[in-house]
Amino acid sequence: MLTREEYIRQSVEINLFFLRIIKEHLIFAAASFTPKDTKLITESINLKMQFEQLLSRTIPLADGLISQEVLSSGEIVTPFTLKAELATQHYTGIPIETRLTRAQTVIRPALNNNIVMGLENHVFMLNEHALKLTCYAISTKKKLYKDVVECKTFTHLYPELLHHVIEEAGYYFEILKKLQRRDDMTITLKKIVEYQVFWNHIMSEHGEFIRGMLDPSEEELIDIADKFADEFDDLFKAAKDASEKAAMEVVTKKSTEETSKFREFKMQGTKGIIDCKIKSVILPLLADHVLRESSHYLRLLKCFKRLEEE
Ligand SMILES: [Fe+2]
Numbered sequence: 001m002l003t004r005e006e007y008i009r010q011s012v013e014i015n016l017f018f019l020r021i022i023k024e025h026l027i028f029a030a031a032s033f034t035p036k037d038t039k040l041i042t043e044s045i046n047l048k049m050q051f052e053q054l055l056s057r058t059i060p061l062a063d064g065l066i067s068q069e070v071l072s073s074g075e076i077v078t079p080f081t082l083k084a085e086l087a088t089q090h091y092t093g094i095p096i097e098t099r100l101t102r103a104q105t106v107i108r109p110a111l112n113n114n115i116v117m118g119l120e121n122h123v124f125m126l127n128e129h130a131l132k133l134t135c136y137a138i139s140t141k142k143k144l145y146k147d148v149v150e151c152k153t154f155t156h157l158y159p160e161l162l163h164h165v166i167e168e169a170g171y172y173f174e175i176l177k178k179l180q181r182r183d184d185m186t187i188t189l190k191k192i193v194e195y196q197v198f199w200n201h202i203m204s205e206h207g208e209f210i211r212g213m214l215d216p217s218e219e220e221l222i223d224i225a226d227k228f229a230d231e232f233d234d235l236f237k238a239a240k241d242a243s244e245k246a247a248m249e250v251v252t253k254k255s256t257e258e259t260s261k262f263r264e265f266k267m268q269g270t271k272g273i274i275d276c277k278i279k280s281v282i283l284p285l286l287a288d289h290v291l292r293e294s295s296h297y298l299r300l301l302k303c304f305k306r307l308e309e310e
């Protein structure tokens with residue numbers, strides 16, 4: 001059973017990360033339709049705005065409450081996020097609430113364990129809204145994915161990328177449900193395995209997307225992205241097969257090293273795309289988005305390592 005403090009802090013931290021992630025998925029979807037699908041574009045943008053509203057409710061709650069570890073992980077915003085948003089807004093014409101990004105960069109960490117009275121109810125309602133909205137986002141994405149693979153709708157996103165964002169939203173949805181039930185969130189060996197199976201698979205797909213969205217002339221970068229895709233696919237399988245603590249410790253160590261390298265590659269990639277030094281069909285915000293997802297995973301991996309050493 002989660003304590004009240006754990007429930008509040010973990011809820012705010014996960015919402016701060018994932019509300020932005022899901023709203024960006026909707027920006028990528030909106031930018032990927034053909035001119036014919038104005039209805040789908042408008043629906044994606046409207047849904048994105050609802051996620052922005054929830055994010056704007058979360059930011060004031062996070063100030064002075066979330067851990068330094070989350071804040072300095074680079075998963076909330078990066079030094080590139082604002083520039084990436086402005087460039088993406090410029091390219092696509094999709095309005096992006098950059099004031100949220102500015103507000104997220106000045107969030108302060110918790111100084112002590114004092115949780116303001118009445119916050120629990122606030123957080124409970126926020127989680128309920130996030131659950132409802134995420135459930136809706138998943139069902140619309142599932143419908144879109146089905147229409148795309150059945151060749152009824154065209155988008156410039158890979159079907160696998162659509163499937164990927166459905167998986168990420170599903171992962172967030174499950175965490176929210178556990179939080180609302182006040183489930184014990186203690187990380188056990190079984191959970192370390194599950195998380196690494198999930199995130200190594202996600203990282204492998206990032207490698208595949210980057211490889212496929214780079215300009216064919218970017219041969220060196222394509223090669224590096226391809227190697228990351230393979231490496232994380234191996235780590236995904238290794239995590240799946242790890243049934244003992246010793247085997248899992250090896251996977252955690254390798255996943256940490258590889259995620260750290262991949263994050264560096266993504267960071268250079270984001271910078272290169274924003275500075276117009278890399279040729280690709282990757283929106284600047286998508287580059288920054290996958291960078292943040294690596295940072296989130298890296299923070300989890302560091303947490304797993306500490307637990308394995310206990
Ligand atoms: Fe994502």
Ligand SMILES: [Fe+2]
Pocket residue numbers: 164168202206290293
């Ligand atoms: Fe992702």
